[in-house]
Amino acid sequence: MLRPEELGLNPGDPLPILPGHFSHGRFERVLRAGHFAITTEIAPPDSADPDEVFRRAHLFNGHVDAINATDGSGAHCHMSSLAVCAILTRVGYSPIIQISCRDRNRIAIQGDVLGAAALGVCNVLALSGDDVSVGDHPEAKPVFDFDSVSLLQTMRTLRDESRFLSGRKLDLPPQLFMGASINPFAPLHSARVDQFAKKVAAGAQFVQSQYCFDIDMAREFMARSRDRGLTESCFVLMGVGVLASAKTAKWLRSAIPGVHIPDAIIRRLEQAEKPRAEGRRIAIELMQQLAEIDGISGVHLMAFKQEEFVGEIVHASGVLGGRKPWLPASPLVPAASNPQS
Amino acid sequence: MYKVRLWAVKHSRGMERLYNATNPLVLGLLKGVDKLFGRKLDRPITAIEAGLKGLLFDCKMCGDCALSKTGMSCPMNCPKTIRNGPCGGVRENGMCEVKPEMRCVWVAAWDGASRMKHGDAIKQVNFALDHRRRGTSSWLKLVREDSDAAA
Numbered sequence: 257m258l259r260p261e262e263l264g265l266n267p268g269d270p271l272p273i274l275p276g277h278f279s280h281g282r283f284e285r286v287l288r289a290g291h292f293a294i295t296t297e298i299a300p301p302d303s304a305d306p307d308e309v310f311r312r313a314h315l316f317n318g319h320v321d322a323i324n325a326t327d328g329s330g331a332h333c334h335m336s337s338l339a340v341c342a343i344l345t346r347v348g349y350s351p352i353i354q355i356s357c358r359d360r361n362r363i364a365i366q367g368d369v370l371g372a373a374a375l376g377v378c379n380v381l382a383l384s385g386d387d388v389s390v391g392d393h394p395e396a397k398p399v400f401d402f403d404s405v406s407l408l409q410t411m412r413t414l415r416d417e418s419r420f421l422s423g424r425k426l427d428l429p430p431q432l433f434m435g436a437s438i439n440p441f442a443p444l445h446s447a448r449v450d451q452f453a454k455k456v457a458a459g460a461q462f463v464q465s466q467y468c469f470d471i472d473m474a475r476e477f478m479a480r481s482r483d484r485g486l487t488e489s490c491f492v493l494m495g496v497g498v499l500a501s502a503k504t505a506k507w508l509r510s511a512i513p514g515v516h517i518p519d520a521i522i523r524r525l526e527q528a529e530k531p532r533a534e535g536r537r538i539a540i541e542l543m544q545q546l547a548e549i550d551g552i553s554g555v556h557l558m559a560f561k562q563e564e565f566v567g568e569i570v571h572a573s574g575v576l577g578g579r580k581p582w583l584p585a586s587p588l589v590p591a592a593s594n595p596q597s
Numbered sequence: 598m599y600k601v602r603l604w605a606v607k608h609s610r611g612m613e614r615l616y617n618a619t620n621p622l623v624l625g626l627l628k629g630v631d632k633l634f635g636r637k638l639d640r641p642i643t644a645i646e647a648g649l650k651g652l653l654f655d656c657k658m659c660g661d662c663a664l665s666k667t668g669m670s671c672p673m674n675c676p677k678t679i680r681n682g683p684c685g686g687v688r689e690n691g692m693c694e695v696k697p698e699m700r701c702v703w704v705a706a707w708d709g710a711s712r713m714k715h716g717d718a719i720k721q722v723n724f725a726l727d728h729r730r731r732g733t734s735s736w737l738k739l740v741r742e743d744s745d746a747a748a
Contacts, residue, residue, distance in 0.1 A: 357677075358677075362725070384677055384679055384684050385677070386686070387676055387677055387694070387695045389676075389695055390694075390695070398676075398677070400677045400678050400679070401725060401728070402725045403677070403678075403679040403680055403681050403682070403684075403725070404681075405680075405681035405722055405723075406680065406681070406722075406724050406725035409722060409724060437685060438685070439685030442683075442685055442686070442687045442689075443683075443687045443688075443689065443690075443691045443701070443704055444683065444687070444691065444701075444703075444704045444707050444708065446707070446711075447683070447703075447704075447707035450707070450719075450720055451681075451682075451683065453720065454681055454720065454721075454722055457722055458681075458722050466685050512686075513686040513687065513688045513694035514684075514685045514686040514687060514688075514694065516689065
């Protein structure tokens with residue numbers, strides 16, 4: 257068990273980098289200490305109000321080890337991931353900045369990575385990103401100067417070689433814990449482990465997956481990943497979704513390409529008296545089953561519009577085994593109510 | 598053309614053989630042309646490459662041809678121009694998330710690579726494009742890189 261002093265006393269301060277670690281962050285410490293980790297997603301507000309970010313993060317206090325701030329997810333416009341993360345680091349949260357290749361070229365991205373590190377953000381998730389055509393600004397110009405693999409390689413160059421891609425030297429490199437996404441549940445299944453291996457080769461130290469609703473598929477993917485030795489150099493956090501109803505599940509399955517939900521899950525929701533509670537039970541069971549699979553280091557809980565249940569789900573699953581993740585003690589954190597209202 | 602492109606991926610092993618058989622000849626010829634004419638014939642050579650590879654692979658003339666490393670499926674036909682795919686959005690039927698009527702370029706690529714003798718090249722990281730090369734000839738790039746290396 258990590259002692260409080262190992263997690264940093266003043267929550268806003270960067271932690272000293274431990275031997276064999278790459279970042280100042282708590283998230284990397286939890287994983288490298290061998291704990292089963294929980295991450296979740298914060299939906300960035302459609303607002304310029306920083307307190308709204310704190311209000312949304314407040315729901316996760318003491319339940320998760322890191323919070324992903326999405327970067328224009330579904331190609332919809334929201335507060336930027338960089339800003340959400342920077343606000344969260346003020347009081348000591350451990351955010352994961354998501355960087356999508358859709359909206360920025362290599363000049364902007366390298367600048368943002370340095371800026372994020374300077375603001376205390378040390379976990380990054382490299383994503384190719386959804387196409388602009390699925391978002392609320394389909395007329396926008398898609399950038400895609402990089403894909404996620406080139407982005408990982410670029411961040412590793414910044415961190416390990418202390419230089420821009422151009423060769424120009426950095427005075428201080430960003431100390432990053434680098435992640436990527438995987439989707440073991442989409443075609444081409446035979447290539448998914450190879451794709452994972454490419455991301456590890458490009459520098460991924462942790463991966464978070466798309467929703468896992470098919471435990472057999474997850475087991476098979478992990479067996480092949482273990483055979484390739486991938487889980488020795490990369491932490492795998494499987495994605496777990498909280499479904500509100502059979503209707504939501506069917507919508508997700510048909511409207512979001514790459515989301516695989518077996519019919520058995522949909523039947524369970526259809527037959528349940530209280531579908532929302534059943535959706536949470538499914539998430540809890542999946543978390544327990546995933547925690548049993550060799551090579552899985554944690555889960556990434558995606559509870560869009562059900563964020564208030566994250567704590568309940570995490571603790572009912574028992575996957576933390578009594579460990580309590582960090583929560584802010586600073587008076588800077590506003591109460592859940594809006595002082596202006 | 599979409600159908601020809603699919604055919605080329607289906608016959609990736611044959612295309613690889615054809616490429617290996619003709620590549621030294623084409624490069625040798627172009628090396629001679631380069632020596633004799635310098636850059637004077639770059640435009641017609643580029644046009645021939647664009648026409649031929651456009652017909653077979655829907656080539657977009659990115660200027661840094663990856664076909665031999667991508668199962669003969671041109672990655673520039675991916676709507677996100679991903680050079681290390683597939684992305685996580687492939688549909689259950691293997692079609693593209695952005696263009697549901699098109700087979701995912703990267704599903705095709707891994708499929709094509711599985712039939713090729715040197716298909717494992719797809720497993721190597723392919724770094725982002727140099728956008729200055731767009732519209733230029735990959736053949737001439739190979740010829741001039743060779744002569745630069747020899748010089």
